Amino acid sequence: SLSERLDSAFKSLKGEGRITELNIASTVKEIRRALIDADVNYKIAKEFTDKIKDAAVGEKVITAISPGQLMTKIVKDELTQLMGGNEVELNAKGNPAIILIAGLQGSGKTTFSGKLANYLKSKKGFSPMLVAADIYRPAAIDQLKVLGGQIGVDVYSEPENKDAVAIAQNAVKEARTRNKNVLIIDTAGRLAVDEVMMTEVANVKNAVNPQEILFVVDSMTGQDAVNTAKAFNDRLNFSGVVLTKLDGDTRGGAALSIKYTVDKPIKFISSGEKMDTLDVFYPERMAQRILGMGDITTLVEKAQAQYDEAQAKKLEKKIRKNQFDFEDFKQQLDQIKKMGNLKDLMGMIPGVGKAIKDIEISDDAFKGIEAMINSMTPYERANPDSINPSRRTRIAKGSGKELVDVNAFMKQFEQMKSMMKMMNKMPMGRMGGFGKR
Numbered sequence: 001s002l003s004e005r006l007d008s009a010f011k012s013l014k015g016e017g018r019i020t021e022l023n024i025a026s027t028v029k030e031i032r033r034a035l036i037d038a039d040v041n042y043k044i045a046k047e048f049t050d051k052i053k054d055a056a057v058g059e060k061v062i063t064a065i066s067p068g069q070l071m072t073k074i075v076k077d078e079l080t081q082l083m084g085g086n087e088v089e090l091n092a093k094g095n096p097a098i099i100l101i102a103g104l105q106g107s108g109k110t111t112f113s114g115k116l117a118n119y120l121k122s123k124k125g126f127s128p129m130l131v132a133a134d135i136y137r138p139a140a141i142d143q144l145k146v147l148g149g150q151i152g153v154d155v156y157s158e159p160e161n162k163d164a165v166a167i168a169q170n171a172v173k174e175a176r177t178r179n180k181n182v183l184i185i186d187t188a189g190r191l192a193v194d195e196v197m198m199t200e201v202a203n204v205k206n207a208v209n210p211q212e213i214l215f216v217v218d219s220m221t222g223q224d225a226v227n228t229a230k231a232f233n234d235r236l237n238f239s240g241v242v243l244t245k246l247d248g249d250t251r252g253g254a255a256l257s258i259k260y261t262v263d264k265p266i267k268f269i270s271s272g273e274k275m276d277t278l279d280v281f282y283p284e285r286m287a288q289r290i291l292g293m294g295d296i297t298t299l300v301e302k303a304q305a306q307y308d309e310a311q312a313k314k315l316e317k318k319i320r321k322n323q324f325d326f327e328d329f330k331q332q333l334d335q336i337k338k339m340g341n342l343k344d345l346m347g348m349i350p351g352v353g354k355a356i357k358d359i360e361i362s363d364d365a366f367k368g369i370e371a372m373i374n375s376m377t378p379y380e381r382a383n384p385d386s387i388n389p390s391r392r393t394r395i396a397k398g399s400g401k402e403l404v405d406v407n408a409f410m411k412q413f414e415q416m417k418s419m420m421k422m423m424n425k426m427p428m429g430r431m432g433g434f435g436k437r
C-alpha cells in the first residue's frame, strides 16, 4: 500500500528533525505514482503533489509516529480537503422534489435511480416515484419497473410517448396526485457525449426545474470520466456527481479528478447491483481508499450496525464453556450475510482488496454450509457430538450434498472448536472472540 511505500521511502529520514525539500523528493514521487495508479489524471496528480510538498516541508518529525505515517496523514488530509472536506447532503425539498439523472449509456443511471429511490424511501422516509424517461430503448422502461417492483416504488412511464419533456411534465402532475414527495427522473444516455442527448436532457431540465441534477459516472472509465463530466457540466451545470461501479478494489481516483475538474460535490458512491448498495460520499473515507488505507471506517460502521450486544454476550459465554454449536454457527453466518456482499466487505480490509481482486467469492459459498445446517435436527445442532455416520448420511441427502462434504464440514467445525478452546486457555482470556468490537 501507499503508506507502506511511504515508510520505506522515508527510511533515510530517520534521525533528522524536520522534513526537508531534499528528503521529501522520493516520497513525493511515490505519492504521485500511487495517485496515477488510482486513476488520477497526471496533471492533477502533479499539482496535488506540489501542494503536498509545501504542506510537508518544515513539518517536525517526532518519534511517536514514523515519518511515513506523518506523510500519509498529510496526504490524507490534503486529499480529503480536495474532495470537498465534508459530505454534501442531497437537496430533496420540494413538492415534489425533482431529481434528474444524467450520464452516458451504461454508466449505471437506471440502477442508481432504483438505489436512490430505495435509499430515500427506506432510510429517509420519503415517498418517491421513479420516472422512465429513456424513450429510445423499450427495455429501459421494463428495467426500471423491475427495480421499482423490488423496492416497492411506483414507476411512471408512457411507453407510446417519444417526448421525454412531456413525460417528465406529466410525471410531476402525477406525483402530486399520488402524494409522492420526490421524483427521480431516469433519462436516456448515449455511448458518447452527443448533441441530441444533451439537448434532450437540457430540455427536460428547463421544463421541470429540478432541485438536483445528478451526473452518474462509471468510476472504472478512468480518464474518460473527467472529460465526460466536463461536457455534461458545461451543458447542464449539474449539482452533484454519483460514482458507480466502485466495486471491490476499484480505487476511486476518478472521484478526485472529477471534483478537481468540475468542482461539484460527489454525493453518492455505488457498488454492485443490489438495491441496498448505495453510500453517501465521505471525502475522508475516499482519501483513505485512494491511499490504500482500506475503508475501515465503513467496515466498522457496517459491523456496528449489525452488532447485537445481547446475542454477542450469549455467544461469548457459550464459547467460553466450549458449548459453541451449529445453531450459533448459523447465527454467525446470518450476521455476516446481513452485512452485505461478502467480497465487498472483505475488500474494505486493508491489504485484502488487492489479494482477492481476481478471486471469485460468491455469497453462494455459504449456501452449501447453510443447507447442511438446515438439514440437521434441532437436537443435532445443539449436540454436534451426536452426529454419527448414519446421521451424516441423512444430512448429506437432505442438503443435496455428498457425504464427503458433510464430513469435511464436520471436521472444520471441530477444528474451529478446538481453536476456540485454545483461545479460552490463553492468559489474556477470550482474545477478542466473536462479535466483539
Ligand code: GDP
Binding pocket: 103, 104, 105, 106, 107, 108, 109, 110, 111, 112, 189, 244, 245, 246, 247, 270, 271, 272, 273
Ligand atoms: P444506464 O444505461 O446508465 O441506465 O446503466 P444501467 O443502470 O442499466 O447499468 C448498466 C450495467 O451496469 C447494468 O448491467 C448494471 O447492472 C450494471 N451496474 C450499474 N451500477 C453498477 C455498480 O455500481 N456496480 C456494478 N458492478 N454494476 C453496476
Ligand code: MG
Binding pocket: 109, 110, 111, 134, 140, 186, 187
Ligand atoms: Mg438506463
